[in-house]
Amino acid sequence: MQALFQIATQGPGLYEFTDRAQTWVAGLDRQNGLLTLFVQHTSCSLLIQENADPEVQADLQAFFHRLVPPSTDPSMHYLRHTYEGPDDMPAHIKAAMMPVSLSLPVHQGRILLGTWQGIYLFEHRTASHQRNVVAHLT
Amino acid sequence: MQALFQIATQGPGLYEFTDRAQTWVAGLDRQNGLLTLFVQHTSCSLLIQENADPEVQADLQAFFHRLVPPSTDPSMHYLRHTYEGPDDMPAHIKAAMMPVSLSLPVHQGRILLGTWQGIYLFEHRTASHQRNVVAHLT
Amino acid sequence: MQALFQIATQGPGLYEFTDRAQTWVAGLDRQNGLLTLFVQHTSCSLLIQENADPEVQADLQAFFHRLVPPSTDPSMHYLRHTYEGPDDMPAHIKAAMMPVSLSLPVHQGRILLGTWQGIYLFEHRTASHQRNVVAHLT
DSSP: OEEEEEEEEESSEEEEOHHHHHHHHHHTTOSEEEEEEEEOOSSEEEEEEEOSOHHHHHHHHHHHHHHSOOTTSGGGTTOOOOTTOTTHHHHHHHHHHSOSEEEEEEETTEEOOOTTEEEEEEEOOSSEEEEEEEEEEO | OEEEEEEEEESSEEEEOHHHHHHHHHHTTOSEEEEEEEEOOSSEEEEEEEOSOHHHHHHHHHHHHHHSOOTTSGGGTTOOOOTTOTTHHHHHHHHHHSOSEEEEEEETTEEOOOTTEEEEEEEOOSSEEEEEEEEEEO | OEEEEEEEEESSEEEEOHHHHHHHHHHTTOSEEEEEEEEOOSSEEEEEEEOSOHHHHHHHHHHHHHHSOOTTSGGGTTOOOOTTOTTHHHHHHHHHHSOSEEEEEEETTEEOOOTTEEEEEEEOOSSEEEEEEEEEEO
16 A cells, blocks of 8 residues: 655754554554655655654754755865755755655554654755655555 | 564663564564564664674764764753753754664575674663564564 | 665765666566665665765765764774774764665555655775675565
8 A cells, every 4th residue: 555645844844744644554444564654855854753842853953954064064165066055965965864764563553653753754955845755554 | 473672771882682583583484574673762773783893882882972962062052952861862863863663674584684784772861771672574 | 575686886985776676676567565675784875865966976975974084083083993994983883874774665666766866875885895785575
């Protein structure tokens, strides 16, 4: 079973879609299975992260912005792929450091997330984007 | 087929559980399949790493401790999620940079690991924890 | 269904094998499925990355070389696993930060990659190597 989740993003940050994924899985009426999520882009990521305190998400974004600053930052002077904007190559780097696919066991129609786990798309680009996540249940 | 591995951790570091995973897979008497491991927490990671020289594990921990120091370190002054301890937000950041799920092919009842590969839980928190890893074999 | 892709590398950089993976999947004549790729080493990685501009690949390599320099660099003085060469422990660190396994949905015999996505082995070692990637289709 496969589905496509479209997620509209408005700038950098984490966008949760746990409920959409869980609702889709529950509707398939399978007992056990494996849910795989795959994002069809190279400038955003998929994350499992804490869903309790929104400051965790702000801190994650702040850390990776400092670790991989825009290509206009003097420390990034060596980057050559800069013509798509100062946030483009850093977005590719972040997309290499964080997952593009996640595999999550399903039991009795429920994704086996831990108590504090949510499923997020992590947008790395500044402009608004429409992002495609393919869901596959075996 | 699903199972839960509980792993007790006593502070930061790599905890190997290759044998437990391999024993469980062998007992299922499947020829071919795909083993997925998923950790139900957002402050530890799953790693495939070298199992020959323990210094590799010490060096890994040292590198990530320097890359993402405790929130009491002046370089981390911008973090806001600090009330769960100076090691908490760095643990979430490390959990974003390293895998929460691993997918490993199985052939004739054996996980197809390379010669020097072991399966580890990488604990990022200072206090002792009981960690849950869900195993799923298709 | 399982297969082994052998990839010969000559020094650090990204080696694309999208076509080999796609050709193998197409030849199996399955409609839908999940392709998992797993690399049997701890000093290289698997990446989904942009396949349009080769400068993206050069920039990725440059960034990670600066983030994790050779163990002869003064900033890496604390590393202890150095007897396999100055590029060995940094390779293990990069292999912890980037994927060892990728899970990719397949539809009508095609891997559901986005328009600009290619599948790469990211070699972190300086010497030439023969790398094994196990492919598994469910």
